[in-house]
Amino acid sequence: MIKRFLNLEWKAFFRSASFKVNVFLKILMGLGALYFIFVFAGLGIGLYFGLEKSGYEPLVTLNKFLIYYFVADLIARYFFQKMPVVNIKPMLLMPFKKSKIVNFALGKTALSFFNIIHAFFFIPFSIILLTQGFSPLGVIGWHLGIMALIYMNNFINVFLNDETVFVVLFGAVFVILGGLQYYGYFDITTYTGAFFQGLYEMPWLAIIPILVVVGVAYYAFTYFLKRLYLDAGLSKKTKTATTENMEWLDRFGKGSTFLKNDLKLILRNKRSKTTVFLSVLFLFYGLLFFGDAIEVYSGPFWRMFAAVFVTGGFLFSFGQFVPSWDSAYYPLMMTQNIRYKEYLRSKWLLVVIATGISSILAIPYVYFGWEVLAAIFVGAIFNMGVNAHLVLLGGAYIKTPIDLTSGKKAFGDKSAFNIKTLLISMPKMLGPMALYAIGHFTLGPVSGFALVAIAGLAGFAFRDKVFNMIIKIYKKEKYKTLQAYKQNN
Amino acid sequence: MIEIHNLSKKYNGVSVLNLERISIPKGQAFGLVGNNGAGKTTLFSSLLDLIQPTTGYIKNGGYEVNKSEEWKTHTASFIDESFLIGYLTPEEYFYFIGDLRGQNKADVDALLAGFEDFFNDEIIGKRKYLRDLSKGNQKKVGIVATLIGTPDVIILDEPFANLDPTTQIRLKGIIKKLATDKNITVLVSSHDLQHVTEVCERIVVLEKGEQVKDIMTSPETLKELESYFSGEEVI
Incomplete structure (x- = not known):
């Protein structure tokens, strides 16, 4: 079944009227992706030693700022990550379960570049942690926890696509928090940093983000499943028209x-x-x-x-x-x-x-x-x-x-x-x-x-x-x- | 008014339209019938210069449609929903079209007043955008909009489809009235043989892009068309 869906996607791409432009842009995007992979991998390898050299404790420092990393990730996703557009209406009457459609669409987001790119940073970084004598269990717990949070962002973004207001609020809150931290009034990172550090010190804590991501994914699944009706998520919202003479x-x-x-x-x-x-x-x-x-x-x-x-x-x-x-x-x-x-x-x-x-x-x-x-x-x-x-x-x-x-x-x-x-x-x-x-x-x-x-x-x-x-x-x-x-x- | 010369359209070597010569005089009510794929919409689209013919040309009011744009001043058309602007209310849409055709609000209002019956109180003053109207009501708006600014040529593709019986009958009345006006050339395509024979003076039958019949409507026309389309034609 997945093969069928992929086949449809393939045809939609190659038979599109703006095919040539698409190919050209895909190539450019590919180059851009390579660039980012390079940058992230470079960071993953270099950050540890860089921080150490400047006299910081690498893992603690990274954990301190990790919250901003996730926020930036979420905002970048909102703007750039494309939602999987599956042409749903004609699928509704086909003889397969609706859950398959939703699974495919959500599964496609999970494979997105925006998730994979982080691996290029965190995997080398974790390996270096191991070689530098950090506790293996702790590093694994930390790594799994972080990956779970990245996937949580992925699913949150699926909802956010509908709600521009939230993104603005969210962005504004963090701009303010960042400002407060910069000017030394209030430092949110002492709390979040402690949590991320906790993932390393108490590896079993990784269970929490993993449970949360499972929960969010499940919620996303039911949310879209419920909306797969012509008069719910697929319907057009009718608003009373306003007339302006202008x-x-x-x-x-x-x-x-x-x-x-x-x-x-x-x-x-x-x-x-x-x-x-x-x-x-x-x-x-x-x-x-x-x-x-x-x-x-x-x-x-x-x-x-x-x-x-x-x-x-x-x-x-x-x-x-x-x-x-x-x-x-x-x-x-x-x-x-x-x-x-x-x-x-x-x-x-x-x-x-x-x-x-x-x-x-x-x-x-x-x-x-x-x-x-x-x-x-x-x-x-x-x-x-x-x-x-x-x-x-x-x-x-x-x-x-x-x-x-x-x-x-x-x-x-x-x-x-x-x-x-x-x-x-x-x-x-x-x-x-x-x-x-x-x-x-x-x-x-x-x-x-x-x-x-x-x-x-x-x-x-x-x-x-x-x-x-x-x-x-x-x-x-x-x-x-x-x-x-x-x-x- | 409209001259079609050696018009043909091929898609990837397959001919979908091939007409030697059709001439539609001013004031005629011209009907186009044919099964799916006969080339009706292709003909209308090339008449409106929305697609490029492979060979030949069409003249509308003396202007070749793909060379000059002058024909646009005297031609109005409604082919499908892509002739409507979804985010406007019906009134705004009428005024917009009016603006483009040099009609002010009062002119448009005067015209609309004559269509109160046709609209059946479902269009005007309903505070709904066109995109939220039903298909049938959208069609009513599109058809009436073609009448704004008294054009010389009116082109309607399948005007009867999607309309309820009452509206079909009222629309027949509207088109008949246009047909009697000797200044207005009306082109209508339809699958409904009865409607088209009732409102058109002349009927052309297309099949697979070729013209197979060109009839001046008479009381026998409906019979003739029915036997043609049922495949029992006896000559």
């Missing part, structure tokens, strides 16, 4: 028709709401860079990188997928008397407005110095002038239909920003970084900012040209796009 948008002229529609699109669909939420999260991304939290990122041009990211959250997660947002009714758009330019202008305007709002919200970053604020404003100009166009241009080639409601699948894939998007976004950040670096290392930071700003302003002049290019692509790719979007319906 007449105030009429001032934007002819394009206002689309602008109104786009706003409704964003406000009324789960998938697009996540996008907005993410762009808010992006605002905080700069803390990693400007706060000197991570040393590698303190180089001057990383500032530019962060600035582009901070103001560009919406740009990257929404703009990237124009026109895919309209995939569900693309045939309608193609048969109506629509001026492509107005359609594009509306999306462009949305992106520009969102970027503007983000840069205003980012003003508090001035706390880290005027240079940071300058970087953010300059980054915003570059985003509006250059990246807004590039993103729309790139979107013209992305033919993945977007299921706006995502309600059809019980294990729906709701993350709007995935690894694919990240990869496609990369070049748009390297450009301003390079420009800034040129200015910075020749004439100093001011000229670096000026260079990026000038590039951004110059970009505005090319707007119509780029629009015409995009329109040409839309026209040329029209039939292929229609074909690809059909996969959704």
